[in-house]
Amino acid sequence: MEIGLMFAILGAALAIGGGGIGSSMGVGIAGEIAAGVVAEDPEKFGKTLLLQALPGTQGIYGFLVAFWVILKVNLLGGVLPVSPEAGLQILFACLPMAIGGLISGIYQGKVAAAGIAMVGRKPDEVGKGLIFAAMVETYAVLGLLMSILLLMNIQL
Amino acid sequence: MAVARMQKLQIFILQKRTREFLAGLQKLACFELSNTSAVAVPDRALRYQKAVDFLAALFPRPRGFIENFIQIKPVIKEAQAGMIMQKEPLLILRQLEKLQADWEAQAGLARQLQEEIARQDLYAAYGLRRARQAAKLKRVKVIFGQVPRKALAAEMPPLAQDHRKDDGDAGAGAGYFIQVVQTTENTACLQLLCLREDEAALRDSLPGLGFQEISLPLQAREYRQESLRLGRELKKTRDRQAKLKNKLRSIQAAEYAKLAVWADYLANAEQVDAYTRESSATAQTSLLTGWVPVAQKKQVLDYLEKFSDALYWREVEPDAGETPPTVLQNNLTAPLETVTALYGLPHNREFDPSPLMAPFFIVFYGLCLSDAGYGLMLLLLAGFLLWKFRVNLTRFGRKLLVLNMYCGVSTIVVGLLTGSIWGLNFELLPWPALKNFLLALKVIDPLNNPLPLLGLAVGLGMAQMLTGLTIRYILDIRELGGWPAFLKSGCWLVFLASIFSYAGAAILGWAAAARWLGYLTGLGVVFMVLTQGRHQKNPLLKLGSGLLSLYSLSGYVGDLLSYTRLFALGLVTAVMALVVNYLAALPGGLAPLGIPVGAVLMVIILIFGHTFDFLINMLGSFVHAARLQYVEYFSKFFEGGGRFFRPFSWQAKYVSLDK
Numbered sequence: 001m002e003i004g005l006m007f008a009i010l011g012a013a014l015a016i017g018g019g020g021i022g023s024s025m026g027v028g029i030a031g032e033i034a035a036g037v038v039a040e041d042p043e044k045f046g047k048t049l050l051l052q053a054l055p056g057t058q059g060i061y062g063f064l065v066a067f068w069v070i071l072k073v074n075l076l077g078g079v080l081p082v083s084p085e086a087g088l089q090i091l092f093a094c095l096p097m098a099i100g101g102l103i104s105g106i107y108q109g110k111v112a113a114a115g116i117a118m119v120g121r122k123p124d125e126v127g128k129g130l131i132f133a134a135m136v137e138t139y140a141v142l143g144l145l146m147s148i149l150l151l152m153n154i155q156l
Numbered sequence: 157m158a159v160a161r162m163q164k165l166q167i168f169i170l171q172k173r174t175r176e177f178l179a180g181l182q183k184l185a186c187f188e189l190s191n192t193s194a195v196a197v198p199d200r201a202l203r204y205q206k207a208v209d210f211l212a213a214l215f216p217r218p219r220g221f222i223e224n225f226i227q228i229k230p231v232i233k234e235a236q237a238g239m240i241m242q243k244e245p246l247l248i249l250r251q252l253e254k255l256q257a258d259w260e261a262q263a264g265l266a267r268q269l270q271e272e273i274a275r276q277d278l279y280a281a282y283g284l285r286r287a288r289q290a291a292k293l294k295r296v297k298v299i300f301g302q303v304p305r306k307a308l309a310a311e312m313p314p315l316a317q318d319h320r321k322d323d324g325d326a327g328a329g330a331g332y333f334i335q336v337v338q339t340t341e342n343t344a345c346l347q348l349l350c351l352r353e354d355e356a357a358l359r360d361s362l363p364g365l366g367f368q369e370i371s372l373p374l375q376a377r378e379y380r381q382e383s384l385r386l387g388r389e390l391k392k393t394r395d396r397q398a399k400l401k402n403k404l405r406s407i408q409a410a411e412y413a414k415l416a417v418w419a420d421y422l423a424n425a426e427q428v429d430a431y432t433r434e435s436s437a438t439a440q441t442s443l444l445t446g447w448v449p450v451a452q453k454k455q456v457l458d459y460l461e462k463f464s465d466a467l468y469w470r471e472v473e474p475d476a477g478e479t480p481p482t483v484l485q486n487n488l489t490a491p492l493e494t495v496t497a498l499y500g501l502p503h504n505r506e507f508d509p510s511p512l513m514a515p516f517f518i519v520f521y522g523l524c525l526s527d528a529g530y531g532l533m534l535l536l537l538a539g540f541l542l543w544k545f546r547v548n549l550t551r552f553g554r555k556l557l558v559l560n561m562y563c564g565v566s567t568i569v570v571g572l573l574t575g576s577i578w579g580l581n582f583e584l585l586p587w588p589a590l591k592n593f594l595l596a597l598k599v600i601d602p603l604n605n606p607l608p609l610l611g612l613a614v615g616l617g618m619a620q621m622l623t624g625l626t627i628r629y630i631l632d633i634r635e636l637g638g639w640p641a642f643l644k645s646g647c648w649l650v651f652l653a654s655i656f657s658y659a660g661a662a663i664l665g666w667a668a669a670a671r672w673l674g675y676l677t678g679l680g681v682v683f684m685v686l687t688q689g690r691h692q693k694n695p696l697l698k699l700g701s702g703l704l705s706l707y708s709l710s711g712y713v714g715d716l717l718s719y720t721r722l723f724a725l726g727l728v729t730a731v732m733a734l735v736v737n738y739l740a741a742l743p744g745g746l747a748p749l750g751i752p753v754g755a756v757l758m759v760i761i762l763i764f765g766h767t768f769d770f771l772i773n774m775l776g777s778f779v780h781a782a783r784l785q786y787v788e789y790f791s792k793f794f795e796g797g798g799r800f801f802r803p804f805s806w807q808a809k810y811v812s813l814d815k
């Protein structure tokens with residue numbers, strides 16, 4: 001396999017790996033607290049589930065970037081030739097999503113967990129909890145945006 | 157588009173008519189009582205509530221997934237409720253209370269028996285003979301107990317070994333024999349033997365080993381037999397419970413509605429009683445003070461007129477520091493009130509931002525969800541829920557669903573304009589007319605050329621920011637007057653507008669316009685530097701503060717960049733839809749032995765994938781569209797801090813009444 005393609009695949013792997021780790025940690029942190037709240041009051045399942053789902057998006061963004069790379073190099077069809085330079089460019093273009101997704105997923109999970117604890121005491125405030133968590137997600141969205149814009153403009 | 161004007165009223169009414177008056181006021185549901193915060197003393201209602209709660213806990217209603225998000229109460233027709241109200245089901249209540257007491261006694265007995273059986277089973281590991289022998293020993297003490305098996309392996313010395321210390325240092329640990337009687341998966345039953353004089357020292361060292369002592373009772377019957385006897389008794393108790401449960405089930409089926417209606421009725425009646433008690437002002441008179449929205453004043457005054465022989469009322473001003481409750485009044489944009497309420501209601505002197513936010517929120521939501529197929533799903537889902545739960549929904553829930561229908565429509569429009577319908581490839585459509593129609597509608601192709609959509613997102617951001625600043629400027633003009641308001645916020649509005657126009661003209665390649673707008677922006681910079689330090693006395697500091705004020709531009713740029721999320725989130729939904737279709741197509745032709753496994757897999761992937769994409773992005777779209785309103789838009793002009801108007805009204809806890 002040529003080195004350029006290997007770099008590109010590494011980029012895709014980092015994007016989905018970073019986003020996936022961030023999301024799984026974030027969803028995990030939020031889920032632990034949610035289970036505690038639901039143990040006290042099963043009626044709050046719906047509201048806590050909404051908050052738990054929020055840190056899950058980094059994984060999806062990472063998947064999206066990885067898939068974009070796959071389409072870019074046509075990995076599922078006849079693979080396009082990827083020069084080592086282009087491969088490295090793709091790898092670097094994936095990093096905003098990989099790093100941004102990893103870190104923001106964890107912190108968003110913490111904020112979502114705090115929001116879930118808030119719902120435990122004040123069930124009507126779920127909207128505010130969602131918005132607090134969405135503030136963190138901004139940086140995953142910006143990472144995704146940058147990765148996509150970079151990928152779009154890379155010439156193989 | 158407004159916060160409703162509120163009127164404070166004082167009502168003096170003869171005490172003998174107060175209860176009747178309040179009962180009518182409760183039905184009217186447009187008057188908030190503010191002078192008394194009466195809490196109902198639970199009495200008869202509590203008995204009914206306990207009975208209903210008991211039945212509900214014993215026979216839980218099957219709950220649909222949707223009930224996690226919408227609170228649903230059983231629905232009863234008003235006519236049926238009226239019939240139920242004709243006769244209080246006191247006999248049923250008494251019978252139920254008796255059965256409940258029986259049930260609880262039997263359940264308690266069953267619990268005790270279970271615990272006792274578990275204990276006897278544990279004792280049986282040692283046997284009664286061993287316990288009797290141990291009790292007879294004079295010099296030796298036998299301690300029975302159990303430890304976790306892990307502790308046995310790690311901490312306990314080997315089996316039946318003598319651990320008597322030779323140095324006689326009792327404090328360091330007593331000598332003892334240890335014998336494992338039985339082991340289970342997790343625990344080991346032990347007996348420890350020591351001299352009676354060493355017992356105290358041994359006991360001191362035991363807790364550290366995780367040792368739990370068991371004292372074996374010297375009873376007449378062998379432990380195993382006692383356990384079997386108790387088991388038979390437990391079975392009898394369970395049989396009695398089952399019979400009771402059958403009886404309770406038939407009562408639940410026949411009488412639950414009656415009990416629930418009466419529980420709600422009595423709780424509300426007791427609330428009227430509480431207010432009647434709490435509002436007495438003199439020996440003969442009650443005083444009720446509260447708020448009514450001006451729009452509903454006539455309704456209240458007409459009602460007061462019915463009691464004209466027994467009451468006197470007057471309009472009063474709010475007390476010092478008292479803020480009236482907030483009621484929002486909108487027609488078409490009423491559903492947007494839910495988004496405002498999530499942030500916080502405007503206080504009574506503020507205006508309601510809901511209508512000014514409406515177009516932005518709805519369009520932003522559409523851009524985030526961005527797929528016409530999902531828009532249709534949202535529209536149908538919200539419409540279905542609205543119809544299905546029309547009786548149960550709160551006003552807030554109803555508005556939220558209507559808002560989702562608005563957003564569904566905007567998503568369909570955005571989806572058609574960007575050519576995304578469940579991620580379908582239009583070229584593969586077998587109907588040329590439909591294909592050409594859809595392709596003609598597709599004016600933006602974000603996958604091949606993302607810049608127009610990105611530009612649209614930023615352009616909408618500019619429009620919203622400028623709208624926010626315009627509102628701020630108008631509010632400042634009202635508060636400060638023309639020129640001071642211009643210096644405070646008006647100049648920022650013009651300055652940002654010129655920067656945005658300059659950037660727009662430069663990007664679009666309108667050189668001449670860009671040049672003039674560039675001059676205007678330069679002029680703006682000079683103006684800001686000269687005026688924004690005006691509060692300083694020292695001329696140098698004036699200039700310094702003016703220069704520093706330009707730093708606020710970074711905040712505005714940050715706000716503007718935040719709107720790029722509309723593009724990114726829209727792309728996520730659309731591309732995820734494509735990916736789902738792509739993955740679904742992979743096993744499409746798979747048909748080993750002529751069984752169309754691939755087709756089935758394809759359908760499963762399509763349904764699951766699109767549902768997941770729809771749900772997760774629906775949540776994201778709402779949250780991010782709302783965030784843009786709260787952080788980038790409201791921050792320019794809106795404070796919030798109002799409180800909800802809570803009229804004295806009928807509160808249903810158990811049943812929803814349907815007309």
